Every structure is written in structure tokens, then in C-alpha cells.
Amino acid sequence: MSPVWRRGKGKSGGGGTAGERVVTLIGKPGCHLCDDARAVVEEVCGRTGARWEEKDITRDEELHRAYWEQIPVVLVDGEQHTFWRVDPERLRRALEG
Template sequence: MKTVTLIGKPGCHLCDVARDVVVRVCEEVDAAWEEKDINQDPELYRLYWEQIPVVLVDGAQHDFWRVDPERLRSALTA
């Protein structure tokens, strides 16, 4: 089973939209997902602060800013 990680922050509209896409696609393909707050992890902040929301699939960066549901679905079912 693949795991999707959504990296964002509270109050981020794009993060809210990305979360909706991640939840929906993960439910469809039976993938696990988790969310991390960029403000709580200095390393994530250093790596991704200009790109949030960021989506990782199994630890590798998949998307940032906007999450394409078809592209995410393809990555999770490949």
C-alpha cells in the first residue's frame, strides 16, 4: 500500500483544497494518507516553505501548490 503525505499549514486555502483531493483519491484507491504541519518541523519548513501544499507519495515529492487528482490516482495505482 502506498502512502500519501500532505505537507501544509493551518489557514492555507490551497492546503484545504489539496486535502480534499488527497482524501478523495486515497479513499478511491485504498491508499493511506497523513498530514504534516510545516510549522511543526524545521526540516520540512526548510525544504518546502515556498511550495506548500506539497504532496509526497511514499516519501518522494509528487506535486506542489495544486494537486491533480488524475495524476495522483495514476501514481497510486502504478
């Protein structure tokens, strides 16, 4: 398993709720777009209760190969949701929908 920089803890919920969803932010240190994406992910997950984690692309060769040209990348439950810029409303809808 790749290293995780930070984990946010959401509220637990019933079947299919945002609290059971996991958002993964894939980025690297010193990346201003990653900093912007982190702020959006942290805010939206805080509002919806979804858990989130952050993975450093420079410490995981598989993530590096898959996503280097797209960072920051946001996954929702392991599936790619977006890259470069994170739209907070689109992420919220994905977590609550």
C-alpha cells in the same frame, strides 16, 4: 518524527497495490491551497485505498526549510509528487501505477 494532523486509513492490499502506498500532505493551518489539496488527497486515497497523513510545516523545522515556498506539497511514498495544486487523476495514476 514530525506531528501529524490527520491520518486516513486505506485498505490493505497485496504487493505493490495502492493500499500499500502512503501519501503525505505537507501544509499549514489556514492555507486555502492546503485545504483544496487535502480534499483531493482524501478523495483519491479513499478511492484507491492508499493511506495518507498530513504534516504541519510550522511544527517541523526540516520540512519548513525544504518546502516553505511550495506548500502544499504532496509526497507519495516519501518522494515529492507535486506542489501547490493536486491533479486528482495524476495522483490516482501514481498510486495505481
